[in-house]
Amino acid sequence: MSDWAPSGVRSRPAVGCTGVDRAPLLFLGPARVIFGVAVAVLGVENLVWSKTTEAVIPILPWVPPYPLAAWLMGLALAALGLSIATRVRARVSALQLGILLVLCAFFLELPRLVASPLDIGIRTAFFEPLALGSAALWLAGTLPADERSGNKWDRAFAVAGAGGRYLFAVSAVVFGIDHLLIPDFIASLVPWWIPGKLFWAWATGAGFVAAGGFIAARRLENWSAGLLGLMFALWFVVLHGPRVLGMVWLSRVPDAPHKPAEWSSAFIALAMCGASWIFVQPRAAVRPETTEVASADVAVGADVAVNDASASAAA
Numbered sequence: 275m276s277d278w279a280p281s282g283v284r285s286r287p288a289v290g291c292t293g294v295d296r297a298p299l300l301f302l303g304p305a306r307v308i309f310g311v312a313v314a315v316l317g318v319e320n321l322v323w324s325k326t327t328e329a330v331i332p333i334l335p336w337v338p339p340y341p342l343a344a345w346l347m348g349l350a351l352a353a354l355g356l357s358i359a360t361r362v363r364a365r366v367s368a369l370q371l372g373i374l375l376v377l378c379a380f381f382l383e384l385p386r387l388v389a390s391p392l393d394i395g396i397r398t399a400f401f402e403p404l405a406l407g408s409a410a411l412w413l414a415g416t417l418p419a420d421e422r423s424g425n426k427w428d429r430a431f432a433v434a435g436a437g438g439r440y441l442f443a444v445s446a447v448v449f450g451i452d453h454l455l456i457p458d459f460i461a462s463l464v465p466w467w468i469p470g471k472l473f474w475a476w477a478t479g480a481g482f483v484a485a486g487g488f489i490a491a492r493r494l495e496n497w498s499a500g501l502l503g504l505m506f507a508l509w510f511v512v513l514h515g516p517r518v519l520g521m522v523w524l525s526r527v528p529d530a531p532h533k534p535a536e537w538s539s540a541f542i543a544l545a546m547c548g549a550s551w552i553f554v555q556p557r558a559a560v561r562p563e564t565t566e567v568a569s570a571d572v573a574v575g576a577d578v579a580v581n582d583a584s585a586s587a588a589a
Contacts, residue, residue, distance in 0.1 A: 310359025450482025
């Protein structure tokens with residue numbers, strides 16, 4: 275459990291934890307692996323399709339539309355994703371990935387969003403890297419320090435993690451609002467064999483908004499992040515999986531395996547699944563912003579105990 279406490283914090287497991295208290299621990303390892311593997315696959319995909327400018331744009335809209343830039347970005351995503359998944363200097367890699375994706379969002383997509391704020395496609399292209407980058411920042415703030423980096427950057431990692439929570443929450447709310455604005459289009463993406471397509475369009479939109487609000491407010495955050503990740507996992511298996519695997523009888527989308535955009539959508543959904551589960555934290559973990567206060571309380575309590583013992587001895 276201490277591995278997932280915020281940087282520089284030594285926390286004791288809660289005594290007498292119930293099954294519900296321990297349940298979030300089931301998400302922590304798989305979340306990091308799922309997130310890292312999905313990011314690495316997106317990087318490999320970018321490397322494969324970086325030969326021409328035309329092929330770059332459909333893969334990841336938030337990657338510079340130039341072959342060399344796309345190749346470098348693919349290399350960075352593959353390396354950082356593998357580092358996170360294998361936990362080799364994962365803390366530093368998560369911070370670097372978070373900074374990289376947030377910078378891509380603000381420098382590449384924000385100008386387009388300002389020019390066309392009502393374009394849902396552009397809004398999605400901005401908030402996708404922002405959500406993934408914010409999850410990486412939060413992950414960097416919760417992973418323990420490795421032997422090379424030590425604890426000298428603990429404060430920076432803690433601040434990055436705290437900021438990542440709110441960026442992710444805002445992104446989730448925006449995704450939900452966008453779903454609610456275009457329910458008919460979202461319903462058209464639901465597989466043909468699932469009934470009540472319009473209901474699921476409204477339900478996913480409302481789920482996004484609720485999850486983002488609860489995560490930001492720190493109320494039912496484990497349930498919200500866990501269910502949000504489950505929704506993305508179901509999308510990956512039920513919606514995107516049959517498409518990229520060529521199951522036309524199930525997806526009714528021909529030639530999907532040959533379209534880079536289909537593979538990108540699938541692994542962005544998987545990355546968002548891992549990103550959501552990264553925010554599921556055990557109750558015993560101390561939050562980054564409470565570290566200094568908790569340390570001060572412990573110090574004061576120790577001083578009081580020493581003074582009381584001295585007084586008793588003198589008496």
